[in-house]
Amino acid sequence: MARLILNPLRETGSILAVVLAWYWASATHLVTDFLLPTPLSVIQRIGADAMSGDLPAALERTIGAALAGFAIAGVVGTALGIAMARVRAVRWFFDPLISIGFPMPKIAFLPIFLLWLGPTIAAEITIVAFTVLFPVATAAEAGAEGIETVMLWSARSLGAREGQMLWQIVLPAITPQLLTGLQIALPIALITAIVAEMLTGSDGVGGAMLAAMRFADSPGVFAGIIEIAVLGYGLVKMMEWLRAALLRWHSETAAW
Numbered sequence: 001m002a003r004l005i006l007n008p009l010r011e012t013g014s015i016l017a018v019v020l021a022w023y024w025a026s027a028t029h030l031v032t033d034f035l036l037p038t039p040l041s042v043i044q045r046i047g048a049d050a051m052s053g054d055l056p057a058a059l060e061r062t063i064g065a066a067l068a069g070f071a072i073a074g075v076v077g078t079a080l081g082i083a084m085a086r087v088r089a090v091r092w093f094f095d096p097l098i099s100i101g102f103p104m105p106k107i108a109f110l111p112i113f114l115l116w117l118g119p120t121i122a123a124e125i126t127i128v129a130f131t132v133l134f135p136v137a138t139a140a141e142a143g144a145e146g147i148e149t150v151m152l153w154s155a156r157s158l159g160a161r162e163g164q165m166l167w168q169i170v171l172p173a174i175t176p177q178l179l180t181g182l183q184i185a186l187p188i189a190l191i192t193a194i195v196a197e198m199l200t201g202s203d204g205v206g207g208a209m210l211a212a213m214r215f216a217d218s219p220g221v222f223a224g225i226i227e228i229a230v231l232g233y234g235l236v237k238m239m240e241w242l243r244a245a246l247l248r249w250h251s252e253t254a255a256w
Helices: 002-027 039-052 054-086 088-101 106-117 121-145 149-157 162-200 205-214 218-246
Strands: none
Touching: 002 039, 039 054, 039 218, 054 088, 054 121, 054 162, 054 205, 054 218, 088 121, 106 121, 106 162, 121 162, 162 205, 162 218, 205 218
16 A cells, blocks of 8 residues: 555656645745746646637647657658668768768758748648758668678578568667657657747647737746646657557566
């Protein structure tokens, strides 16, 4: 019984400490309510937005842009990474571009996408896909380069065609490393979508926070922070579950 109580406390102890400190600071008026609204007022604001339909609509917009861009980058980045590892000409052309673009803040390209696509969700999806492409392609390339050459030679000697080698050898072999890249890329996709919404003033969670800031609506800003935190935590846990489900055959899952 004690373990059932202590284990959740260990996992959430720091979060509870922050919430208690927040409550204490607001209850004792250490700072004004404008700078730090009470937790109750923020919860009430989230509830009001949920009841009015504003919160579901904003979450739908943000999640849609983040996951659409993430999915596009996942497919394109995986294909590009494998091609870079297996085709010398592709590696020669894209490797310098990946090396230069990886450390760059990709959000700087948002004005270009806005010029091309206008202030639409298509521009937000494009900047998310462009940002996430780099870690996914890098992970796929590293995974494909780590495949033992003997395994590929053996498959060729048995008459395996390129398509069979891709689906039956290459993709299963790179799955652990690729999933690591995707786990890193998913929070980046959410961050990029929210920042793009803030810069464009769209109807997503980021846009709602920006609107609340402009009207000096402190509970609205803090409500957005809580919503983003919960959403990000949910997406991270979803990727952890997906990784465990896809890697049941792998040694890392067997050890659990």
